[in-house]
Amino acid sequence: MPEHMLSDSTVLRERAVDSTIHRAEIIQRIKDSESISNQYLVKVGDGEREEVMSYNATVDHLNKQIEKKEDDPDSVFTFKSISSHREVNNQYEDLVEWEIGDNIETY
16 A cells, blocks of 8 residues: 555554554654654544554554455444534434545534
8 A cells, every 4th residue: 555545544443452443543654864664643542642553554454444344335434523412302412523525424
């Protein structure tokens, strides 16, 4: 996978401690003094934590997502944020901004 395609991508990662799935948004490529790097800075979970991921780990996560989508297209839905909520008939609904396109939000 070309490295320029990784910028602004999102991967889903499973935590080893409790098997929960967290979103990791690729922020930028980390460059060393020779402008060569196989590492990326990612925002994890709610975006308040950042980690460094290798190129290979990032591509592995993306490939797993692609394979899962191909096997069962309805199995993977990723979202960027929950931007609002409302109460309808004594139940709460969240306004979700989805990863699938620009400005796609649903309750």
